[in-house]
Amino acid sequence: DADVTQTPRNRITKTGKRIMLECSQTKGHDRMYWYRQDPGLGLRLIYYSFDVKDINKGEISDGYSVSRQAQAKFSLSLESAIPNQTALYFCATTSGANTGELFFGEGSRLTVL
Amino acid sequence: GENVEQHPSTLSVQEGDSAVIKCTYSDSASNYFPWYKQELGKGPQLIIDIRSNVGEKKDQRIAVTLNKTAKHFSLHITETQPEDSAVYFCAARPNFGNEKLTFGTGTRLTIIP
Numbered sequence: 001d002a003d004v005t006q007t008p009r010n011r012i013t014k015t016g017k018r019i020m021l022e023c024s025q026t027k028g029h030d031r032m033y034w035y036r037q038d039p040g041l042g043l044r045l046i047y048y049s050f051d052v053k054d055i056n057k058g059e060i061s062d063g064y065s066v067s068r069q070a071q072a073k074f075s076l077s078l079e080s081a082i083p084n085q086t087a088l089y090f091c092a093t094t095s096g097a098n099t100g101e102l103f104f105g106e107g108s109r110l111t112v113l
Numbered sequence: 114g115e116n117v118e119q120h121p122s123t124l125s126v127q128e129g130d131s132a133v134i135k136c137t138y139s140d141s142a143s144n145y146f147p148w149y150k151q152e153l154g155k156g157p158q159l160i161i162d163i164r165s166n167v168g169e170k171k172d173q174r175i176a177v178t179l180n181k182t183a184k185h186f187s188l189h190i191t192e193t194q195p196e197d198s199a200v201y202f203c204a205a206r207p208n209f210g211n212e213k214l215t216f217g218t219g220t221r222l223t224i225i226p
Contacts, residue, residue, distance in 0.1 A: 004156070031211065040122070042202060042216040043157070056212065090156050094211050100147060102211060104156030 003027050004105035006091050012111045019078040021108045023091030031095070032074040033102070034058075034066060037088040046089075049074055081112040115140040117205050119217030127225050132193055134220045136203035137185045143205040146179060146186045151200045151219075160201075161188070190222075198224045 004025045013019055025032065034046040045058030047066040055066055063085060065077045078085055088109050092102040116139040126132045138146075144165040149157035163170045163177045163186065170177050174193075179186040186205075190197055203217040 033211070040218055042117075042119075042218045044216075045212065045214075048212045058212065092156075100145065100162050101159045102149075102157075102214070104158070106154065106156050 002106065004091055004093055004103055006089075006105035006108045008108060009106065010109045012113065013081055014113050015082055017081050017112075019081050019110065021076045021089055021091075021110070023074045023076070023105060024072050025074075025091075025093045025103070025105075026072065027093055027095070027103060028071075029093040029095045029103075030071060031093060032068070033092040033094075034064075034074070034076045035090045035092060035104075036060060037090060037107070043090065046076065078110075078112075081110075083112045086110060086112045115143060115205055115213070115215040117203060117215045117217040119203050119220060121220060122218065123221045123223070125223045125225055126193055128193055128195060130193055132190045132197070132222055134188045134201055134203070134222070135185060136187070136205075136217050137183075138205040138215075139184065140205070140207075141181075141184070142207045144208045145206050146177070147204050147214075148175075148177060148188050149202045149204065149216075151202065153199075157202060193224045195224050195226060198222060 007022045030051050033048045035043040049068045067075050088107050091105040094102050119136045147162035150160045151157040174191050176189045201220045206214040
């Protein structure tokens with residue numbers, strides 16, 4: 001089983017709908033992240049969380065919200081989806097501030113029509 | 114903030130030849146430089162990283178070089194194989210804080226059999 005699991009893997013929705021992308025990890029790490037990937041733009045940080053009580057905005061948080069339900073679970077919500085939120089979304093986790101490696105999920109591809 | 118530029122955006126090489134991907138960064142406070150490989154349908158995976166106290170690091174067929182004075186670092190893959198076909202991302206951040214990690218825009222590497 002994957003260390004970082006994202007659901008759904010693919011989703012097509014309409015403008016204005018509320019969407020939730022879920023992430024769970026079995027690595028036992030405290031730090032979790034949500035990234036967005038667009039062609040030609042690389043990976044950009046949306047939100048991050050250092051523990052259940054700690055949520056922080058990243059570079060591109062407008063239009064998104066998150067919830068850290070438990071150490072292992074971190075969900076991303078789009079309250080009212082718009083077409084320019086069509087992208088590939090990745091959840092990631094790491095163990096510490098200076099630890100090098102980010103462990104990514106396999107991604108959730110979201111299409112907003 | 115940090116700006117990471119990555120070139121080329123696409124690269125095709127004959128199997129067995131070498132591939133080089135180059136990145137430049139802008140923030141002299143950056144001290145940690147990872148490279149991630151993203152295979153089709155998967156999340157990015159760390160393949161090699163380097164910290165600013167060394168100029169080169171090797172791991173079998175892959176190597177990374179760092180020139181702090183010029184603010185650039187490169188990924189070198191020798192004896193390329195079909196399984197090296199993927200998108201590669203460079204990134205940079207200060208010593209602490211993966212939330213400060215800035216990614217390059219990615220290079221799609223295709224190995225021609």
